[in-house]
Amino acid sequence: MLPEEVVPVAGxxxxxxxxxxxxxxxxxxxxxxxxxxxxxSSDVPQQRLxxxxxxxxxxxxxxxxxxxxxxxxxxxxxxxxxxxxxVLQEAGFSVTVKPQRVMVSVFAQNMRELHGVLARIAxxxxxxxxxxxxxxxxxxxxxxxxxxxxxxxxxxxxxxxFRLRERAVHYATRG
Amino acid sequence: xxxxxxxxxxxxVDTHEHRLMAARKVIQCLEMGCKPVVVVSAIxxxxxxxxxxxxxxxxxQLDPSVPPHPREKDLMMACGEIISTVIMAQTLRILGYPSVxxxxxxxxxxxxxxxxNARILEINPTPILRCLECGWIPVxxxxxxxxxxxxxFYRGAITTLGRGGSDTTAAALGAALQAEAVEIYTDVDGVKxxxxxxxxDAPTLREITYEEVAEIAHQGARVLHxxxxxIAMDYGIPLWVKCTFTDEPGTRVVAQLKSGHxxxxxxxxxxxxxxxSFHIPYAEHxxxxxxxxxxxxxxxxxxxxxxxxxxxxxxxxxxxxxxQRVRTALDGLVIPLHGLECASRASALPNGLPVxxxxxxxxxxxxxxxxxxxxxxxxxxxxxxxxxxxxxxxxGCTMVSLIAHGYSQEPGIFAMLYxxxxxxxxxxxxxxxxxxxxSCIIPESEVExxxxxxxxxxxxxxxx
Numbered sequence: 001m002l003p004e005e006v007v008p009v010a011g012x013x014x015x016x017x018x019x020x021x022x023x024x025x026x027x028x029x030x031x032x033x034x035x036x037x038x039x040x041s042s043d044v045p046q047q048r049l050x051x052x053x054x055x056x057x058x059x060x061x062x063x064x065x066x067x068x069x070x071x072x073x074x075x076x077x078x079x080x081x082x083x084x085x086x087v088l089q090e091a092g093f094s095v096t097v098k099p100q101r102v103m104v105s106v107f108a109q110n111m112r113e114l115h116g117v118l119a120r121i122a123x124x125x126x127x128x129x130x131x132x133x134x135x136x137x138x139x140x141x142x143x144x145x146x147x148x149x150x151x152x153x154x155x156x157x158x159x160x161x162f163r164l165r166e167r168a169v170h171y172a173t174r175g
Numbered sequence: 176x177x178x179x180x181x182x183x184x185x186x187x188v189d190t191h192e193h194r195l196m197a198a199r200k201v202i203q204c205l206e207m208g209c210k211p212v213v214v215v216s217a218i219x220x221x222x223x224x225x226x227x228x229x230x231x232x233x234x235x236q237l238d239p240s241v242p243p244h245p246r247e248k249d250l251m252m253a254c255g256e257i258i259s260t261v262i263m264a265q266t267l268r269i270l271g272y273p274s275v276x277x278x279x280x281x282x283x284x285x286x287x288x289x290x291x292n293a294r295i296l297e298i299n300p301t302p303i304l305r306c307l308e309c310g311w312i313p314v315x316x317x318x319x320x321x322x323x324x325x326x327x328f329y330r331g332a333i334t335t336l337g338r339g340g341s342d343t344t345a346a347a348l349g350a351a352l353q354a355e356a357v358e359i360y361t362d363v364d365g366v367k368x369x370x371x372x373x374x375x376d377a378p379t380l381r382e383i384t385y386e387e388v389a390e391i392a393h394q395g396a397r398v399l400h401x402x403x404x405x406i407a408m409d410y411g412i413p414l415w416v417k418c419t420f421t422d423e424p425g426t427r428v429v430a431q432l433k434s435g436h437x438x439x440x441x442x443x444x445x446x447x448x449x450x451x452s453f454h455i456p457y458a459e460h461x462x463x464x465x466x467x468x469x470x471x472x473x474x475x476x477x478x479x480x481x482x483x484x485x486x487x488x489x490x491x492x493x494x495x496x497x498x499q500r501v502r503t504a505l506d507g508l509v510i511p512l513h514g515l516e517c518a519s520r521a522s523a524l525p526n527g528l529p530v531x532x533x534x535x536x537x538x539x540x541x542x543x544x545x546x547x548x549x550x551x552x553x554x555x556x557x558x559x560x561x562x563x564x565x566x567x568x569x570x571g572c573t574m575v576s577l578i579a580h581g582y583s584q585e586p587g588i589f590a591m592l593y594x595x596x597x598x599x600x601x602x603x604x605x606x607x608x609x610x611x612x613x614s615c616i617i618p619e620s621e622v623e624x625x626x627x628x629x630x631x632x633x634x635x636x637x638x639x
Contacts, residue, residue, distance in 0.1 A: 017295045017347070017406065035486070045597055049590065056587035063584050065606050066483040073485070109405060112393070112480060113292065113337070116473035122466045131462055137482050138609040139393030139401070 022162035032081035182214040182345035187419040189219040217255025245290035256316035274312035279319035286320035293334035298351035317341025339400020346403035350410035364418035365426035368441040394576040395445035447495035507543035576614040
């Protein structure tokens with residue numbers, strides 16, 4: 001015999017599941033970004049490995065790592081910028097450094113199931129005159145590398161666009 | 176009342192023998208003095224008669240040119256779980272245990288109206304609690320709920336919860352019923368350090384954090400849907416991943432590891448991806464072209480991963496299921512950058528005239544591109560005002576990820592990963608990293624070898 005009433009009835013209700021969409025912005029300041037070119041175009045992967053090994057030997061942490069056609073790019077803490085440059089130049093690589101950068105990470109649960117968040121972020125950055133110098137995505141965030149001087153305006157616009165409260169913006173320290 | 180939610184996936188309910196083994200877990204729960212609430216997925220996987228994919232194919236094959244309405248598609252997909260609940264309830268009844276099959280609606284699961292990917296708004300626990308009070312075992316259809324009543328559907332419309340929806344149902348019921356545990360039963364004995372199809376002796380992790388399991392799931396491991404982990408984490412519900420067919424203890428999902436150590440948890444691989452590399456050697460418009468590409472992908476409903484830029488281009492990856500749609504949208508696309516847009520950045524041409532960017536796959540333009548080019552030439556918009564943006568394509572690729580919570584940015588970790596792949600002759604096309612993982616886009620043909628060598632190199636046989 002089935003229970004008499006198995007359709008929903010008024011009673012105690014439990015509401016849950018987080019709101020979808022952007023929930024926070026994290027700004028990681030004091031970052032430098034390095035573009036490292038390999039000396040010749042033969043066997044670029046092995047030369048990239050040499051770059052990585054040189055940084056490993058020097059005990060330097062890197063992030064926002066992207067393979068470039070002629071080398072590698074990555075971020076380091078600003079305090080490590082000069083050391084990273086010196087290590088790599090000593091190893092024979094050509095290094096371009098972009099100092100005074102920040103990483104702005106926009107967080108949303110299940111980012112990869114939300115259409116258009118990346119496009120909206122890119123729009124806001126473009127409208128703010130901030131070039132996206134590097135970008136990375138994970139399941140819960142999109143991270144953009146921009147000039148530090150543009151960060152306050154970008155963060156304010158992102159906050160407005162995604163209707164976030166002030167407390168949803170966090171300033172991180174690395175390390 | 177001590178309540179446990181036991182969820183059985185498709186491979187746990189696909190044969191009578193398997194259902195009996197699942198029933199044994201339910202009976203063991205009763206013998207422990209707990210009240211079991213059972214959640215089931217549809218029976219079997221793609222190709223089997225009542226699997227969700229089979230039901231959808233039945234609908235879409237009626238006329239592939241007419242997509243089904245999302246509401247009807249959800250109604251169709253929900254049938255798989257409903258059939259499964261009735262079969263499972265009957266199995267328990269045959270064994271002498273009174274049970275009742277409930278749809279998501281009957282179990283009080285109310286969702287929003289985003290068909291195909293609905294979010295649970297609330298759960299009325301009363302129907303299930305009443306069943307338990309009556310001494311019945313509720314067998315609830317996973318993956319589904321019902322919208323709130325509206326003017327047309329005064330009892331609401333059936334919705335589905337999207338990928339991994341049955342896990343979400345189980346965790347949500349666990350939260351609503353204040354269960355002492357939610358147990359996710361599958362065909363492996365917990366969360367492994369790698370896909371056991373590739374690494375047969377991959378160890379099972381005894382404990383894993385919610386964050387780690389969410390990362391592992393997002394990076395491709397089919398162990399537990401991240402939404403379920405998120406709900407369990409938010410409500411502090413103890414969660415387990417166990418095997419239906421063994422008595423192994425499984426993996427406990429916890430907020431924090433007892434040891435508190437940073438560690439390397441495993442290696443995962445995602446599904447089939449396509450990687451596109453746009454060559455944009457036009458500095459003055461690169462940012463705007465990238466923005467247009469992001470906008471277009473959003474418009475056609477394609478989510479990107481593995482995104483990265485370099486000085487002359489942009490790389491994106493996406494699921495191969497979207498490939499035809501993306502190809503159709505991009506091939507021969509003309510992006511005109513008008514005067515105003517140009518003026519705000521830099522004029523495209525000395526005389527301030529707009530330019531036309533023509534996206535084309537490969538170095539040789541396709542027929543569509545040639546037509547577009549011809550039309551622009553005829554309109555006097557060709558010549559130096561027409562700029563090609565070649566797109567190179569890697570169709571057969573996938574992503575392998577090293578899950579390394581709090582460890583991924585340690586000096587040398589990425590070097591070690593990259594070296595491991597290179598030593599095996601596995602090309603790496605692009606990378607992505609976060610605090611939780613390091614990922615490489617590689618040819619799909621190399622994925623098994625990649626998973627094996629990374630597992631070996633990072634000593635994951637020792638992981639517990």
